[in-house]
Amino acid sequence: MPNPPKEDNIFDYIICGGGMSGLSLAYQLSISKLSNKKILIIDPERKSKNDRTWAFWEKSDNPFDEILYKKWNKVKIIDSHKKEKIYELGQYRYKLLRGIDFYNFVNAHLEKYPNIIFKIDAVKEIRDKSGYVEVLTKTNEYYKAQYAFDSTFQLDLKNNKNQNLLQHFKGLEIETQEDLFKSDIPEMMNFGIPQKDAECRFMYVLPFSKNRAIFEFTVFSEKLLTEKEYNESLFEYIEKDLKLTDYKILEEEFGVIPMSDTETEEFVSERIIRIGTAGGATNPATGYTFSNTQKKLKKIVKTLEKEDSKFESESFWQKRHQLYASTLLNVIKEKRHPMAEVFDQLFAKNSISTVFKFLDGESSFIEELKIMWSTPKVKFGKAFFSVILRKIKNSFF
Ligand SMILES: Cc1cc2nc3c(=O)[nH]c(=O)nc-3n(C[C@H](O)[C@H](O)[C@H](O)COP(=O)(O)OP(=O)(O)OC[C@H]3O[C@@H](n4cnc5c(N)ncnc54)[C@H](O)[C@@H]3O)c2cc1C
Numbered sequence: 001m002p003n004p005p006k007e008d009n010i011f012d013y014i015i016c017g018g019g020m021s022g023l024s025l026a027y028q029l030s031i032s033k034l035s036n037k038k039i040l041i042i043d044p045e046r047k048s049k050n051d052r053t054w055a056f057w058e059k060s061d062n063p064f065d066e067i068l069y070k071k072w073n074k075v076k077i078i079d080s081h082k083k084e085k086i087y088e089l090g091q092y093r094y095k096l097l098r099g100i101d102f103y104n105f106v107n108a109h110l111e112k113y114p115n116i117i118f119k120i121d122a123v124k125e126i127r128d129k130s131g132y133v134e135v136l137t138k139t140n141e142y143y144k145a146q147y148a149f150d151s152t153f154q155l156d157l158k159n160n161k162n163q164n165l166l167q168h169f170k171g172l173e174i175e176t177q178e179d180l181f182k183s184d185i186p187e188m189m190n191f192g193i194p195q196k197d198a199e200c201r202f203m204y205v206l207p208f209s210k211n212r213a214i215f216e217f218t219v220f221s222e223k224l225l226t227e228k229e230y231n232e233s234l235f236e237y238i239e240k241d242l243k244l245t246d247y248k249i250l251e252e253e254f255g256v257i258p259m260s261d262t263e264t265e266e267f268v269s270e271r272i273i274r275i276g277t278a279g280g281a282t283n284p285a286t287g288y289t290f291s292n293t294q295k296k297l298k299k300i301v302k303t304l305e306k307e308d309s310k311f312e313s314e315s316f317w318q319k320r321h322q323l324y325a326s327t328l329l330n331v332i333k334e335k336r337h338p339m340a341e342v343f344d345q346l347f348a349k350n351s352i353s354t355v356f357k358f359l360d361g362e363s364s365f366i367e368e369l370k371i372m373w374s375t376p377k378v379k380f381g382k383a384f385f386s387v388i389l390r391k392i393k394n395s396f397f
Contacts, residue, residue: 005142005144009143010038011146012146013029013039013145013147014133014147015039015040015041015148016151017042017043017150018041018043018046019043020151020289020290021151021275021279022043022151022275023047023103023106024063024106024294025297026039026041027106027109028301029301030113030116034301038117039115039116040143041118041119042123042135043122046120048103049099050099050100051100053069053097053098054096054097054098054099054102054290055094055096055204055206056095056097056288056290057089057094057095057356058095058291059092062294065095067102068096069098070095070096070208071093071094071095072089072184073089073093074086074087074088074184075087075089075187075188075352076186077188078190080191080195080343081192086185087347092352092356094186096206123136123138123150124138126148126150128148128270130270132144132145133145133271133272146271147273148272149273149274149300150272150278150279151279152278153274154278155258155260157258159262161390162263163260163329164258165221165258165333166223166258167257168218168221168224168225168254169255170216170230170231170234170254171214171216171217171252171254171255172252173212173213173252174214174244174247175212175247177247178211180210180244181209181210182207183208183210186204187204187206189343190203191344195338195340197335199221199332199335200221200339201220202218203215203234204218217233217234217237220332220339222333257287258282258287259286259329260284261284261326261329264280265279266279266280266313273300275293275300283325283361284325284326284329285324285328288359291360320368323384324368327380327387328383330386330387331380331383334386336380336382336383342376345374345375345376346375349373349374350371354367358371
């Protein structure tokens with residue numbers, strides 16, 4: 001590390017990466033008791049494009065509710081036999097937030113805080129020096145702070161000791177001439193599309209209005225498809241299944257989210273904390289990240305507000321949900337059972353609130369047993385033991 005930093009380069013907190021989790025943390029800090037802390041956000045770019053749209057369910061309010069693009073109190077799920085069912089969400093809401101609305105809202109809000117600074121740069125190294133942290137950037141700037149929050153750390157998705165799958169999707173936002181969509185009911189998952197092997201494929205349709213909707217073709221598998229394959233599935237659904245011809249494409253989205261049981265560490269050291277996907281906020285079984293990130297950040301801010309600021313990792317018992325996710329990944333990876341049928345059973349035999357609670361890691365053990373009972377037991381049992389065996393093997397070699 002170079003010489004000690006100049007006064008301007010000393011902060012209370014440094015946020016490495018100004019994407020979803022970095023900006024959310026800055027926002028949550030700014031509305032907390034810590035709003036006067038000197039905060040630096042470092043990212044090579046200031047986000048200004050609609051690069052993603054977040055869909056997520058939530059029971060409670062979150063700080064970004066006022067900029068939601070849509071919010072629904074019921075969803076439709078179509079099973080692999082094309083049977084439709086509408087689910088009332090009870091206390092939950094299915095929410096949609098566009099990336100661009102989030103970035104614009106948070107950036108405009110943070111501009112009101114002269115103590116929160118954004119630097120266009122790339123983080124090269126973060127070091128816990130016991131008592132403070134050092135952050136070195138690509139342009140050789142050197143910063144010092146009490147804590148560093150890191151969303152730039154890349155998970156190891158190549159190590160074959162772990163199960164590394166991908167959730168990949170292509171979406172088209174389309175506008176039709178006529179009013180064709182029921183804007184009050186999104187199609188959260190439609191498994192009634194051609195499945196390949198035992199891979200998991202589904203379509204979802206989120207209507208923004210009566211004539212505008214996003215169609216997203218999603219696959220859980222080890223490898224990405226070709227551009228042609230994504231397009232074929234999308235157009236087959238739009239033009240053959242729904243028989244839509246008079247429409248125009250407004251926007252396209254492509255994304256890949258890791259579905260991996262690679263170990264993630266939230267509290268890397270006393271003063272380096274990983275956030276967002278880097279900090280394990282992505283549910284390996286579903287790819288959902290947004291609401292879990294907000295929950296984790298809320299806890300972090302609450303801890304920082306306390307004088308002793310002692311961060312607590314999840315207990316072994318709380319981590320059982322990772323074991324369930326690993327089991328599901330094993331079923332997909334080893335093609336033990338067609339996933340569309342697994343989801344059919346999951347939604348047919350459990351209330352949607354129980355499924356949401358389970359996926360959020362907030363279910364009781366009794367509810368978890370009920371969920372497990374609704375899956376193909378022998379195949380999931382084999383997957384579970386295979387996961388345990390692999391864990392034992394990994395701990396020796
Ligand atoms: C297209 C797409 C759609 C998604 N849809 C959903 C959804 O519907 N629901 C859901 O819950 N989740 C969704 N996700 C998953 C997840 O919510 C997002 O990936 C989310 O952006 C993750 O937040 P993050 O802060 O971990 O990463 P990011 O938002 O990617 O932020 C990381 C930031 O770090 C910056 N960075 C990288 N390297 C450096 C460096 N060396 N120094 C400084 N900065 C650096 C990057 O520029 C970036 O701004 C989606 C993901 C994608 C890609």
